[in-house]
Amino acid sequence: MAVILVHGGLWDRTDAAMFWHAPGIVAGLEAVGLDVVAPDRVRRPVDWRQEVGELGRLLTSAAEPVTLVGASNGCTVAVLLAADYPEAVGRLLLAWPATGDDPEVSGRARAGLLERGASGAVADGLLAGETLRGVTDAQLVSLGEYRGPWRPGLPIGVLPSVPENPSHQRKTVDALLRLMPSAVELPGSPEPPRPDFGPHRDRLVAVLGAFAGGGQAGR
Template identity: 70%
Template structure:
């Protein structure tokens, strides 16, 4: 019998990383599969023109039935939290649980300026960069949309970056917990691509397994 289905959406913004770097090399994928979960971790579009493009592609994956008929546990990481939150709003009946892990900080002028310069350096047009960075607590999502997650019936969890850093600030976690009062905070750790993540691998796998089960 297949275990509970989990869909992992890696972090990064416009060609910055992929699922291999985020989920496979740090050992998260293997660890979750060893617990009996059914896990998929596809790459996000490398150079999306908009967040809606990413949501459409992941929505098609959910509709394909690849993960089976059970409601999916959706794990968004860093900037992948934007895709995950929008997907949960668009397809709430297909998603039973939503984890916003290491949510990337939106609405911060200094951080956005740095991110915008990086996007343009990697080939994004100014229009695409501005569209991806627009938002409030989360990029690409209004706070009203985040608050409406409370009405979907989806169980929401938030996992902070510990220690926090400019791209993943504690204030973002606090605001998400305020906007979605029923959300639960899970034990935090560094983001997987970071060099200091390795000692937290088993803790994170156990946290994700417990949340998805």
């Protein structure tokens, strides 16, 4: 089973090495027999479609449906990829989803984007959205819809930040579960780049591995 890990961050120095490799997540998943791909996202995208265009090549070349894991702001990229390549994505996991419908959070994020060199138009475009940035709630609803026995809804997992923080709030997880009733909540943890993530690594690897293998590893 192939797993594609889409790291978090937005117009900052976060990359796959920092998010997935250094905390030991890639090595842990490979140790349980999974084929793991952890690409770097576009460092300074002008919009979300640019990111989807870059990472979409991984899906078109996949030999079989993959488990796609989006992290933080990478959840937006993962959702858009799953919508654009439904035959290539067999399972979708949204981990530590970034809160997109909070004016204070968006205001801080916009200030950070401008400070790092984004134009106002680019910042506003990236931050626009509903529950998730760059995604409408209608798009989220459509992902998990049951379409008959010949095409059941996409298996979706949602993994919260525990403890929650201003950028990754519990209300975002609750909204995703409400919008996608087929989604299951998985045991949460701090985000991998955080200094308090270390003790949670083995459990997270077990949760991701079980989900990719067809289980839920739920509470």
